[in-house]
Amino acid sequence: MAKSFESHKAARNILAICAVALILLAPPAAAQDLQMLRIGTGGLLGVYYPVGKALAEGITKAAIAPDLIAVEQTSGGSVDNLHALLAGEIEVGLVQADVAHRALQREEPFTELGGADQVRAVASLYPEHLQILTRRDAGIRRIQDFRGKSVSLDEVGSGTLAVMRIVLDAHGLGEKDFDPVYLKPEFTQERLAGGKLQGFCLMAGTPTKAIADIINQDYSLVPIEPEIGARISHAYPYLAAGFIPADAYQGVPQTPTLEVHALMVVRDDMDEQLVYRMTEALWNEQTQTLLREAHPQGQHVTLDSSLSGISIQLHPGARRFYEDKGLLPRGSSLP
Ligand code: GLU
Numbered sequence: 001m002a003k004s005f006e007s008h009k010a011a012r013n014i015l016a017i018c019a020v021a022l023i024l025l026a027p028p029a030a031a032q033d034l035q036m037l038r039i040g041t042g043g044l045l046g047v048y049y050p051v052g053k054a055l056a057e058g059i060t061k062a063a064i065a066p067d068l069i070a071v072e073q074t075s076g077g078s079v080d081n082l083h084a085l086l087a088g089e090i091e092v093g094l095v096q097a098d099v100a101h102r103a104l105q106r107e108e109p110f111t112e113l114g115g116a117d118q119v120r121a122v123a124s125l126y127p128e129h130l131q132i133l134t135r136r137d138a139g140i141r142r143i144q145d146f147r148g149k150s151v152s153l154d155e156v157g158s159g160t161l162a163v164m165r166i167v168l169d170a171h172g173l174g175e176k177d178f179d180p181v182y183l184k185p186e187f188t189q190e191r192l193a194g195g196k197l198q199g200f201c202l203m204a205g206t207p208t209k210a211i212a213d214i215i216n217q218d219y220s221l222v223p224i225e226p227e228i229g230a231r232i233s234h235a236y237p238y239l240a241a242g243f244i245p246a247d248a249y250q251g252v253p254q255t256p257t258l259e260v261h262a263l264m265v266v267r268d269d270m271d272e273q274l275v276y277r278m279t280e281a282l283w284n285e286q287t288q289t290l291l292r293e294a295h296p297q298g299q300h301v302t303l304d305s306s307l308s309g310i311s312i313q314l315h316p317g318a319r320r321f322y323e324d325k326g327l328l329p330r331g332s333s334l335p
Helices: 001-024 048-061 077-087 097-104 159-170 187-196 227-233 272-282 285-294 295-299 316-324
Strands: 035-040 069-074 092-096 119-135 151-152 179-181 199-204 219-221 239-242 253-268
Touching: 035 048, 035 077, 048 092, 048 253, 048 272, 048 285, 048 295, 069 272, 077 092, 077 097, 077 119, 077 159, 092 097, 092 119, 092 159, 097 119, 097 159, 097 253, 119 159, 119 295, 119 316, 151 159, 159 187, 159 199, 159 227, 159 253, 199 239, 227 239, 227 253, 239 295, 253 272, 272 316, 285 295
Parallel strands: 035 069, 035 092, 151 179, 151 199
Antiparallel strands: 092 253, 119 199, 119 219, 119 253, 239 253
16 A cells, blocks of 8 residues: 555656646746646546546647646545545546545545535546456355455545445445455556455446456456345445446456446636636547547547536536536536
8 A cells, every 4th residue: 555655646746747847838927827737536557547647638738728737646546536635635536426425425434524515526527337356266256255355445545445345235244254455456466466366346437457457267357236236326326236348348248236427526616717617628629539549438528428427516617618508507406
């Protein structure tokens, strides 16, 4: 975990240096007006990171917002991004809809997170799927088979861990019943290959590099049975029973699991006009092309689905943009 934290820190430092260089290189008159947007994403092998990188590039290059400079930052995931947003360490975060909603409701484990009611949505980006990859020789065919095995539930600070705790509970299992580790997939590969670890979990778009890079006939995806998915969804409305599509990974059949929408969020005190222009930059043609080039999920980031599965209030600047586009009746409430 320390290694992962250090790597996030190092990546952030490099990005901060690049951003300062960009500001210094800008014409002096414009430099004071530049608005820096740090976008909290996830781990290097997930989907938040490549999507966040494309978003940052699109916003920075958008002719309609020449003063906006956006940079992507690696992070532990949704929960870390919420904390960083509320602490003023980032201006924009990618966050699972269920995590944003549970934080707003002050549900466990978010009871101590002050200010979650200040988080506002800018857009819904794409669906994420809970993916549990295990070594076939470990014989994990269902969640109950975690007993006695070592499985990574992702970092503390990830949305994955928050969901996995719900999933374990729904199967009558706790972290005491097996040997959990809390690592991002980039730190599990050696352990998996060496047989020290039997699997890892990731709530992310498909395909994730974490899985695509290693999956072969020695690995399989563990299903969440639809009845259990439906039960979880009843208790946590923004988590839905869904499927990892067939051939998201070569030769892997459709697998039942949980899904959730990935949201782009900001704080309510962000300037209305600034959020309007950022939303406009997000949905311009150039950003859309960059997103499609960056990752297969980029094709699902569309204006048509920009309001799907939003679990918290929209920022007024984003709301005005969608109203102007005719996607939202003026004065409507959402969700
Ligand atoms: N949804 C994951 C989380 O919040 C991150 C997924 C990704 O990195 O693509 O932890």
